[in-house]
Amino acid sequence: QVQLVESGGGWVQPGGSLRLSCAASGYTFTDYGMNWYRQAPGKERELVATITNIGDIRTYADSVKGRFTVSKDNTKNTVYLEMNMLKPEDTAVYYCYAKRSWGQGTQVIVSS
DSSP: OEEEEEEEEEEEOOOEEEEEEEEESOOGGOOEEEEEEEEEETTOOOOEEEOOOSOOOOOOOTTEEEEEEEEEEEETEEEEEEEEEEOOGEEEEEEETTTTOOOOOEEEEEOO
16 A cells, blocks of 8 residues: 655754655555645644656745755655755644655754
8 A cells, every 4th residue: 555654854943954755655656746735733734845746847835935845756766855944934744645645744843
């Protein structure tokens, strides 16, 4: 079955950077794109970034444009979310989503 495993979360000071990874298995990775979502405490889950199956088209939420970059390594069955210039409002649990399946999430805390 489909398995998505996020990693790379943690605590970082404002202005810092983190790189999240989502390792996928159980399906043909090159046939599907992937989405990154996040959910902050008390808020609804929101779409952060998307990438197509071959990685040629990427989209971003306005709140992260210019700071986050999504990429896909089809040789490693992994999608990355590079997050720079992090702000306290980026604090959330980050999830990857593909083929109607969710990962377990990875916590990101941005705080001084």
